Amino acid sequence: MLVQEILAIDIGATKLAVARVTSDGVIEKQSSTPTEADNGEELFDKLLSLSKEVLGEVEVEGCGVGSAGPMSNHGEEISPLNIPQWRNFPLRLKLSEALGLPVILDNDAKAVALGEGWKGAASGQQNYLAMVVSTGIGGGLVLDGRLVEGEMGNAGHIGHVNVQSDGPLCLCGSSGCLEAVASGAAIEKETGRPAVEASEEIKIRSGYFVGKAISIAVNLLNVSTVLIGGSVALGFGSVFINKVRSTAEDFCGLDFTQNLQINYVGLKEEAPLIGAAAIWLNAKGT
Structure with a gap:
């Protein structure tokens, strides 16, 4: 079988990452740049460059984009909460026109879910939740072997599950959201220091809230596997993931939740870009 390449793009609040990924899941070349610009067009120009x-x-067959959300019209326009330069921004169309390539865009956490099912720790599994805990927090759901889309393509926004009734205001307009208490942005806002410098107490507290949110998803959807990625989660290490597990266990009492497995994503730091390539392949039906 001829191995082709895909242009994979990950749109995050702190960095833009681009790679060429082969159709069998190998990253050939990659680069990144900070997500910094005065306006939307300037940011787009950085991404295009x-x-x-x-x-x-190199000729590629197409482009897959995983972007922070939310989005509208199944990826035609994006309005990432932590990227204020882009509001109702038609990124998919603009990229397609500028690069002369077909482009498929989806949520970054949904991309991670697809990537983990393709080449990661969820390979062969039919029901699982993948999460990204980074500057923001998102999720992607696979149920009965299919990626869950929802009305506008935004299914899986676990970062906006309420986990603290008297919690701080969230960028979404609500309060007490998981993203408002456990994300990298929330931690930096509270402590005045980047999440990479978080104390053990902060890591444990973040793990508690993530575990609480996971328990809600597990009880509602009967998934037995949860995979967590993102720079904050991966950087927090064992003290974080152990608290996630113990908290989810505390809040999951029904028999069907007792085989729950919570682990870090198998693809580690490559998960977003492998996932972006998986977006393209999933849309093609391959």
């Missing part, structure tokens, strides 16, 4: 740099003279 980075994409062209990674592409070089």
